[in-house]
Amino acid sequence: MRDVAVVSFAQSHYVRSDTQHNEVEILMPVISEAIERSGVPCKEIGFTVSGSCDYLAGQPFAFVNALDAVGAWPPIRESHVEMDGAWALYEAWVRLQCGDIDSALVYAFGKSSLGDVRDVMTLQLDPYCVAPLWPDSISVAALQARALLDAGRCTERDMAEVATRSRRDARSNPAAQLSGAADVDALLREPYVVSPLRRHDCPPISDGAAAIVLAAGDLARRVSKRPSWITGIDHRIEPHALGVRDLTQSPSTRLAADRAGAGRAPVDVAELHAPFTHQELILRDAIGLGDDVRINPSGGALAANAIMVAGLARIGEAASRIIGGDADRVLAHATSGPCLQQNLVCVMEAR
């Protein structure tokens, strides 16, 4: 495999609802910052790929407009995935394995505020037997949390502790939308949104964007003092029908982590894309992360959850720990689909 590294990461300040800027205006400064930090000249980027979802904007081909932010003339080699940007990064990584180009720009954007995101996400469910019942995204996640609680695998207190740790850590993340001190007992006195999930168990609704520049081999070594080398990346999917899955387990994460070589050596930091508190507990178990691993120092998706961006941001946040010299081996995870249906694991190391 060809050596490929994350050499830069940038993201917007996530907000509940950015009524001033359209997607291009949110993206422009983020992409400029990522490219500038990478040291790779804009016009020398070999491949550009983005992740977003037209259902968020409610416009077909909304992603095409975003190309205004990347300077697509003269024509560039470009692609798009209707998925979280983490999967766009996977495509870029595969593309760089071809060997004819040395760099790629990956970006993701999502304005989750434009529609009722709980209903929008319903449309990713089986359109014949499930979606017509309109179970919203929080209700579907609550099914999973209930299964986990009933299996005796966690308590509501465990879940609240994930929320307090995330918010506390998010205080040092200037991009975070939700941060601060929170008391577990106080949180547990709050009413349920959808039992057994309380407000703190659910992600905020966020608008934002993120971008990463990947570079291969010598180019990465030339532009970065400490590239975040991708030593393993893999993604796996489970059946669409919720009824045929054991929602308390994440076999696809387990397999992806195994294929990405997560267990070959300890990791210092893991950035897990767990929009709901109980999902972090499932993921830690599936990957086999011990208590000594720092989980989501950025605050994770509980601190900012721009849909289609939050997974790519996990890779960017984890890579930043390597680039900044705070960690030597990190793991990033991204998820897509209801109840952790599809999962991607990316292991990165310093050299």
Added chain:
Amino acid sequence: MVISTPIRLEYTFTAGEAQTRFLRGLAEGKLVGQRCPACRKVYVPPRGACPTCAVPTEEAVQVADRGTVTTFCIVNIPFPGQAIKPPFVAASVLLDGADIAIFHLLQEVDVADARMGMRVEAVWVPRDELKASMESVRYFRPTGEPDAPYDSYKEHL
């Protein structure tokens, strides 16, 4: 068996800073674009970025409400919700001072006379009916000026 499961989602559209200026301009009977600080091209409607140079565009530029037909089509087929009786002309109009054409209706012309290079002008709704919408321009119509030479718009096809 046929099962009907209606889906309805409501969205709020964010015009953004650049398009907000454009829409507000329409409410005042003006067409306001933006100039790229790098290549100096003027985009109408503006999107806040130059798609060629990948830099933000900030300078507002008012362009003329007249221009040149760069290309057009004649709509002959009726479809549900059609506001105008076919046949009619839909044209790309390169406004004077702009570097990108806009789409609009061409009226007050026999469809057989529509042609590339034709000089046209905007017909606005009455002043008190102006609003922040492209509907403020009812349509374009020929000005009667001599056609623009092909070289003057060939870069904009």
